[in-house]
Amino acid sequence: MxxxxxxxxxxxxxxxxxxxxPPATSTQVDTRVHLYLTDFPVDDAEVTRVLVTFTHIDVYADATQNWITVVDYGSAGRQFDLLTLQGGHAEELGAFDLEPGSYSQIRLHMTPDHVIEVNDGTGVHQFPLKIPSGDETGIKLVGGFTVSGDGPTMLTLDFDARKSIHRNRGQGYMLKPTIKIVEVVTSEFAAKEIHAVQGGEVHLLGxxxxxxxxxxxxxxxxxxxxxxxxxxxxxxxxxxxxxxxxxxxxxxxxxxxxxxxxxxxxxxxxxxxxxxxx
Structure with a gap:
């Protein structure tokens, strides 16, 4: 075509x-969900790397009122450098199939220890980066998505390290994530948060x-x-x-x-x- x-x-x-x-007449079912991670630029020029590690990802199915593990990296987890996911770049967290329906929450589970790398002019130094409750209850994202079944669903999560990193005297660096869904793309609907300074693109598949x-x-x-x-x-x-x-x-x-x-x-x-x- x-x-x-x-x-x-x-x-x-x-x-x-x-x-x-004309409306499509195909009855083929496509319930594949692709989950991506991106990050808004960090304001602090001294920060050169932000390394975070995920262990698994759950979604909450409204129909069954149960949490479903959709991505599992094992106990060692999978590490991401958030600073490489800026400027429109994104990395896939995972792809999985879900039953058609509504999913109102996403929960990200992380290891207890993460790393921030800082160049303070005297050299590059690495410091522990703590995430409260990241390895216990996980980080819940309020806001969900719907799987229609008539085409793939693509979700992009923004970690937004710029607003999440805090340095407290005597406690070191803390990461209090403000993760949110910034883009949803299906065959029927697309939504994306566009930053005024950067601009961007919104795509409705095909x-x-x-x-x-x-x-x-x-x-x-x-x-x-x-x-x-x-x-x-x-x-x-x-x-x-x-x-x-x-x-x-x-x-x-x-x-x-x-x-x-x-x-x-x-x-x-x-x-x-x-x-x-x-």
Whole structure:
């Protein structure tokens, strides 16, 4: 299938765009979940490495009201350097299958000992980095996700070491994580927190993408792209071709400089006698 792309530059948010794509008829089930880790840049230039180690990851299934271990690195765990996960970089924590449904929490379990590396001008030094309760109850993320079953689900977690690292006199370095889900991508929905200074991209798999340059947003903003379907009553009333619609949120958002919205469609799905109009 050849997919074409329509791109446009916009100053304000576009509320609805028709894609001319009929609803999918495939019954294939895809329940794969991909979990990624990223980190917002650390302000302290002296910090050269932040090494944290995860042992396993659980999710809470609303249907059964049980915690499910979805990633297990063993007792030794898996170590990540958070400073290598900045500037739009991310590393996969794991991929796993889940039953379709809602999962309201994620819990990250960590080893008790971690390392921070600092260059204070006299040389590079490593110090212990303690995470309260990381190895006991784990770190819970409030905010969940839904597995629809009709396509992969991709989640990105932001560790945000910039806000998490604290140095207390007599106690050394402490890490009190403020981990949150900053991006969710499925076949029907995509949401990503865009930092105003950095800009970024939001992708709805195979449907649309929005590119926001640095400085286009006044403040950090969660941008959503949602796929809707035009029902027969609406298409009969408006004369529009039945298919998908792309909705952007938050409604009324103003870009300070132009952003680029691209919508993908399959020209083979456009009936004979009709032509594309933008």
């Amino acid at each position: 050849n997919m074409w792309k329509v791109s446009m530059v916009c100053w304000i948010s576009v509320l609805f765009l028709g894609c001319g794509e 449907k649309a993408e929005l590119r926001i340059p640095p400085g286009a947003l006044a403040v950090d903003t969660m941008i959503e792209i949602r796929k809707l379907v035009l029902g027969a009553p609406y298409t009969q009333k408006t004369g529009l071709l039945s298919g998908s619609v792309i909705q952007l949120e938050p409604s009324g958002l103003v870009f300070l400089t132009p952003a680029q919205l691209s919508v993908f469609y399959d020209p083979a799905q456009i009936p004979a006698g009709l032509r594309r109009r933008i």
